[in-house]
Amino acid sequence: MPLELHTLVAGFPFEWNYIRSIIEVSLYVSLTAVVLSTLVSVPVALFVGFKEFRGKTLCTSIINTGMGFPSVVVGLLVLFTVSNDGPLGSWDLVFTPEAMIISQFVLAAPVITGVSLAAVSSVEQNVRDAAYAMGGTRFDVALVTIKEARYGIATAVLAGFGRAISEVGSVLIVGGNIAGSDGTSVTRTLTTAIQLEARQGRFETAMILGAILVVLVLFINAIVVRLGNGGGRYG
């Protein structure tokens, strides 16, 4: 029997407002975390990739370890950090989207840094020398390196976004999976909503939310790949 979307969501207590707000929270949290992670990770990758300093091997090991860090542990650490007794307790972030952003930032940043590091390290030294020889500043050389590594950096951003948007454990811990009495999601994301719906036996609803999640990921992938190509080959 074909799935009728209207029939399925008709049983929702809050229907479209509920779904729309979940999508908005998911995108707000994940995109913000990925943008912030990228802004931090790419310069870090450039620095680690091309600067010789004591502890470079240790630094690379920490980045690589961070790529596989268990998300529930990150969630716990972030919860302790933002809780009343934690260092960010005065910011009152417990069970807010902003706490979820911090948690996703911690999870996505090592992934974006690690993959970007591999990408920028593969840019040949002689290409960087050429940019410098033509009168480029260190910043110009860094821009050339980013452009040359653009496909790898796009892959890094996608990997980071994939980790953030598909995350359940840590956002559940720091966000609390809260929806308001008016049917608007406060900290409920697509993943935590799927988990909740499935646990309550509403498998069709969970599947619709899952399909929305997949479509969102495909859409974001298409945009990032397009940007990674520099709006087409730069010419």
Place this chain on the structure above:
Amino acid sequence: MTLDARTVQYTHGSEPVFEGVSLSVSSGEVVGIIGPSGVGKSTLLRLLALFDAPTQGSITYENEDVWQLSEHKRLEYRRRIGMVFQEASLFDASVRHNVTYGLRIRQSWRKRLRDELSRIIGQPDETSEATRALETVGLGEKTTQDVSSLSGGERQRVAFARALAYEPEFLLLDEPTSDLDPRNTAVIEDAVLEAKERGIGVVIATHDMHQAERITDRVAVFLGTERIEVGDTDTIFSDPTDDRTQKFIEGELLY
């Protein structure tokens, strides 16, 4: 106008690559650096290009010791020098994008951002300097091509045009034709002579004796860790003062 290396020493690790080396190039002359591989020809060119500071001695531009200047002032001098490497080292982009790079980075950030936006919406960055530089190396028809579609010789010619496009006062060439066929070598050599006619001072490192004889006005001979002789090309090749030069030119002295 002159660019000088004055009794420079450069040490890599604990071993000196060379020591007590002096070399100068003036506007409108071509100076060759000849010697076997590993004597520091490329290192000396990198010092002249202001990539690295010498361990001892000085690099002067118009009699100013550039390593005593602020980084900003040194950048100004660096931007008056062009360099071509043994490998083309092109960016993964079109011929035009490569050749206009040196011009773009000299523009204000406002102009650079505007041009970048224009490029994204499909308006290419065309300049007369870039077109002229590409015509000098016979690639005026290939501006829109991607560099990955070019042959090795064409890629090196693009690299040469890229260094020429922003009209440097000095051009440093690090074995630019060592991987090229005779036809592409001839194009590069003609372009070097045309640059000289335009008043550009050229330093070319090569181990092709015939090339040095064809296009240079003066030659410096490097053997071991020192420069053993410098003088007019004709004199060096016909009547060198150092026996080792004679033997090296004749292929008898191998390092």
